[in-house]
Amino acid sequence: MSKLTESLNKINSLEELSEGNTVIHKLHPMAKMITTIVYMVVVISFDKYDISAMIPLFLYPILMMSLGEIPYRSVLSRLLIALPFSFFAGLSNPFFDREIAVSLIGLPVSYGFLSLISIIIKTVLTVMAVLILIATTPMDKLSSQLIRAKVPKMFVMQIMLTYRYLGLLITEVRNMVTAYHLRSGRQKGIRLVHAGTFMGQLLLRSFERAEKVYLAMKCRGFDGEYRFAASKPVRLWDYCYGILVCCVIVLFRFVNFSLLIGSLFG
Amino acid sequence: MVHIRNINFTYPDGNQAITNLSLDIEEGSTVAVVGANGAGKSTLLALLIGILAAETGEIEIAGISLKKDTLEEARRRVGFVFQNPDDQLFMARVSDDIAFGPRNFGFSTTETEDMVSKAIKTLKIEHLKNRSSHKLSGGEKRNVAIAAVLATDPEVLLLDEPTSYLDPKSRRNLIHVLETLPHTKVIATHDLDMVLDLCDRVVILRSGEVFADGRPQQLFTDGKLMDSCGLEVPLSLQNRDLL
Numbered sequence: 001m002s003k004l005t006e007s008l009n010k011i012n013s014l015e016e017l018s019e020g021n022t023v024i025h026k027l028h029p030m031a032k033m034i035t036t037i038v039y040m041v042v043v044i045s046f047d048k049y050d051i052s053a054m055i056p057l058f059l060y061p062i063l064m065m066s067l068g069e070i071p072y073r074s075v076l077s078r079l080l081i082a083l084p085f086s087f088f089a090g091l092s093n094p095f096f097d098r099e100i101a102v103s104l105i106g107l108p109v110s111y112g113f114l115s116l117i118s119i120i121i122k123t124v125l126t127v128m129a130v131l132i133l134i135a136t137t138p139m140d141k142l143s144s145q146l147i148r149a150k151v152p153k154m155f156v157m158q159i160m161l162t163y164r165y166l167g168l169l170i171t172e173v174r175n176m177v178t179a180y181h182l183r184s185g186r187q188k189g190i191r192l193v194h195a196g197t198f199m200g201q202l203l204l205r206s207f208e209r210a211e212k213v214y215l216a217m218k219c220r221g222f223d224g225e226y227r228f229a230a231s232k233p234v235r236l237w238d239y240c241y242g243i244l245v246c247c248v249i250v251l252f253r254f255v256n257f258s259l260l261i262g263s264l265f266g
Numbered sequence: 267m268v269h270i271r272n273i274n275f276t277y278p279d280g281n282q283a284i285t286n287l288s289l290d291i292e293e294g295s296t297v298a299v300v301g302a303n304g305a306g307k308s309t310l311l312a313l314l315i316g317i318l319a320a321e322t323g324e325i326e327i328a329g330i331s332l333k334k335d336t337l338e339e340a341r342r343r344v345g346f347v348f349q350n351p352d353d354q355l356f357m358a359r360v361s362d363d364i365a366f367g368p369r370n371f372g373f374s375t376t377e378t379e380d381m382v383s384k385a386i387k388t389l390k391i392e393h394l395k396n397r398s399s400h401k402l403s404g405g406e407k408r409n410v411a412i413a414a415v416l417a418t419d420p421e422v423l424l425l426d427e428p429t430s431y432l433d434p435k436s437r438r439n440l441i442h443v444l445e446t447l448p449h450t451k452v453i454a455t456h457d458l459d460m461v462l463d464l465c466d467r468v469v470i471l472r473s474g475e476v477f478a479d480g481r482p483q484q485l486f487t488d489g490k491l492m493d494s495c496g497l498e499v500p501l502s503l504q505n506r507d508l509l
Contacts, residue, residue: 015358016398138358164356167400212353215317219346220418221338221370229365230375 014078017070017135024068028238029137029145029231035245036133042253043125048115049101052258054125060249061128068136075131079124086123090116139163144228157226165210172205267293267422267450268314273323275309275474283309284320285474291467296444296451298461298482301471302496307454308349310471311424314452315346328421342371345420345449349427351407355399360391360410363399367418385417389443405436412443423449429457458486458500470495 018025024032039060046054065072097112133142143160147153176198180190190198214222268291275284283306291297299307312318314327316337325332328343348354357363364385368378386392389409394402402410408431415423428444429437441463444451455461461468461482468485470478472495478485485491486500 019359019396019398140358140362164358168352209353212348212350213356216346216348216354217356217366219315219317219341220367220414221341222366223338223370227369229362229369229378 013074014131014135015139017074018138020069020136022067022069022136024064024136027136027241028234029141030148030234031238031242032133032137033142033145033149034242035249036129038246039129039249040126042249043122043129045253046118046122048118049111050256051114051118051121052262053252053256054118054121056252056257057125057249060245061125061132064132064136068132070132070135075128075135078131079127082123082127083120086119087116090119093119140228141231143226144231147228148231153225160226165213168209168213169206172209173202176202176205267291267295267328268452269324269326270314271324273313273320273325275313275318275320283474284313287323287471287474287476289469289476289479291450291452293450294448295467296453296465298465298468299452299454299471300456300458300461300468300497301477305471305495306474307471308426309474311346311426311452311454314424315344316340317346342418343420344422344424345415345418347412347415347423347425347428349430351404351411351431354411354414355402355407358398358400360397360399360402361386361395363410364414364417367414371418381417381419385413388416388447389413403436404431405433405439408432408436408440409443412440416447420449423447423451425451425453425455427455427457428453429455429460458482458497459502462486462500462502470497472496 039057043054043057061075064070065075093115094110094112097115098110099112100108101111101114102109139160143156146156146159177190180194180198181187184191268289270287270289273284273287274282276282283304287306287310299310301307309318313320314325314332316332319334327340330336330340330343332340355363357366361382364382365378368381373381386395389412391406391409391413394406394410397406399407399410408428412425412428425444428440432440437457437460441460444453444464453461453465465482468478468480468482469476470485470491477495478491483503486503489499492499
């Protein structure tokens, strides 16, 4: 299976996961969205050396994936895409911040190294939270809640249409790459001399395809404003879930449970 | 139901696709538009739904004179099924895709649900309702695309190559479905055997002009006429020695 087909399947599989019927899927999208935002803000707000306090926050993605029946592999494989960015963003820290913070099994650990680990943990937690939100909430429901939360319509439309169009674009690229490889013998990849033409063709096809999709939407009354299905009312359970989870997350921010548990056994 | 008077259309590259074309289509009739590649079939349908605008002449469809300010109303009354269903199916789920039109036309949630259910029932695709659009077969996609257009309750149906991408059985099913629809239908197609089964009138285009207009059985058996339009007598009308 080509990498492009794999990417296409990955996008589609996340979409399919969101159609599940678990307790997490049944929660109101607004409740999930607010808890995700609170979770991300709390994660980001931790001090760059405060690694131990962040550890209990791993409970949130683990519980959400278990209750939402989301395969760990599907989230972790997507997570790998984001990790190199945060790794390189924090790579210089151990070189500039060399002061020893702690000695671990006799090995000195610098503050710079701690901040690098902290950046990676923050990336892991925030990206996982977003992936879990997408895997448990269909994109149109998520978009309708963003509009309800007063996010500018134009911005939401861009997110939604880009997400929708991504699949079509990858299909187009896959077809072009397959056609190219079938006529290029044993050669791997696309030769540099053909890359320009290939990209140009892709751009033209992409325009053409986008225009056709847009015209089809116009023929069915699309006037630039996406009309979402009426969302279900927020139930008492959704309020309870939102308040409880937000409280626990905020509690994790102010109480270092790792230290607390450690001191109990220490 | 459809009145076209002396329309002309030229593409930006200078290709005159439609030349002084006039046509009248009665309410409830099923009319096929056939012709060789580049004869102007798809362009004619695009002009009828206002995707393209005629340079000269007039188009009246479903009681509406087609102009820039009447396009929205015209699109309420006219449904267009694209040649490639992948261009048309945009939403993740089949039911959402079918509901896309009614929601845009301002129908309430209950009305939209009723219209979706009715369209799904007409096309007999209840089993596809909750499926992902991208996972359907070609025939299923075609049926969903037609259902998505039917859900808007149009008076006129324009279909561009409806039997393309279909295997023989799906094609036959589609013909049965189209037979049962009471709408005025204009079908641009190369499938002349389908025209024989389904249409009571055929318009043959050549170089953007109406070359012949009549009953399919009558026109399709005229080998000379068919040949001059770049067409062939349909297989079902040919006397063939198979052995």
